[in-house]
Amino acid sequence: MSKVRIDLYSDTHTQPGPAMREAIASAEVGDEQHGTDPTTNLLQDMVAELLGKQAALFLPSGTMCNQIAYRIWCQPGDEIIADVTAHTIHSETGGPAAIAGAMMRTVDGKRGIFTADQIEAALRPSKRNVPRSALVSVENTCNFGGGTVWPVETLQSIFQRTRDVGIKCHMDGARLLNAVVESGTPATDYAATQDSLWIDLSKGLGCPVGAVIAGDSDFIEQAFRLKHLLGGAMRQSGIIAAAGVYALENNVERLAEDHENARHLASRLRDIPGIRLDPETVETNLVFFDVSHTPFTAPEIISRLLEHGIQIGARDDTRMRAVTHLDISRAMVDEAADVLGDILRG
């Protein structure tokens, strides 16, 4: 296997560049557990302001953000309503059951996006023998839905409905800033429809580690206790928070380039026989495509691409996912498409 030169596997594979490393090296640090790490505090203030929330908390990962929020909003036995594709269901090690003791009730959205009417239908009646609906969890952009962007109006109507029945809303915003840049909807407008939400620093923003969750002060106070409980409280975390500060200042607007490159990749894939884009329309930086009408399975295509130093992932034997990010140029997209075309045309 040759060295990976064109890494379309995930936007988590971004490498910190020289300027980000410089910010990391010169970070002012303190003791995060005692609230005295100035760079972590700065990052938290920036995210609270970005999302228009009272407070924010730096955490080691997006997964911990989701699991802490679920634990705060749910009692054991409660139900969390989410789309069938939700990352929290498929890729977080059963965390909702293990940490919140909650059950996941799925709704079948369109590419991860569901409606207030679907929530209405999924809400439980208040009866002694029935689980209690406690939380609606949305993902923006929706990863396994295809990088899809939620219309803010849909979130507003869901929020209204959850307010009426007294349950909470949480957003997995691993790629929220992709949605913001693509839709032009301000982050604060999205955030206003949620009781808690977070952004990942280690996806398209290009940081080595970290995520930041936001909510009201009481929520963040509880989140800090759980962060400590789960072993996520840190010390001189300014070393990694500095990358987040740098990324928020420099790497947000450029996400538009990733979306352009993803659409370019999609247009190249459409010309390759046997490949079907799924979904057809690429909204942000994730490109999913089906290869069941080619002579190869996804794992076979993956290993052939790797021989050329190109890495692309797959969800299963037929559905592949290519992700654009700050280490992927237009020329790399073209090279990947050329090689993939050659492989599939034999």
Ligand SMILES: *Cc1c(COP(=O)(O)O)cnc(C)c1O
């Ligand atoms: C990556 C991802 C997560 C988990 O984030 P980590 O920082 O890798 O723990 C959660 N939700 C979605 C939609 C993701 O893509």
